[in-house]
Amino acid sequence: MPQLNPSPWLSILVFSWLVFLTILPLKVTAHIYPNEPAPQTAQTTDTLKTESWTWPWH
Incomplete structure (x- = not known):
């Protein structure tokens, strides 16, 4: 069997x-x-504002 050689x-x-x-x-x-990736500046949590999503649940 040549496959086994x-x-x-x-x-x-x-x-x-x-x-x-x-x-x-x-x-x-x-x-x-x-x-090239640029270094990001450090931001405090006061400057970051998140908004909640309004999902139209049906």
């Missing part, structure tokens, strides 16, 4: 994990985000 499949598995663990993290971390 681990010789080609083991090398494919090892090579694919080698790619996943070496090349792909470098490509993912190399992305530059166009909008």
Whole structure:
């Protein structure tokens, strides 16, 4: 039964994990985000006003 021969499949598995663990993290971390996050100013609870929603329950 050729499906049970681990010789080609083991090398494919090892090579694919080698790619996943070496090349792909470098490509993912190399992305530059166009909008850098800006630090928000600290606000007190007095300046934040919340309004309740009026749901039309039927």
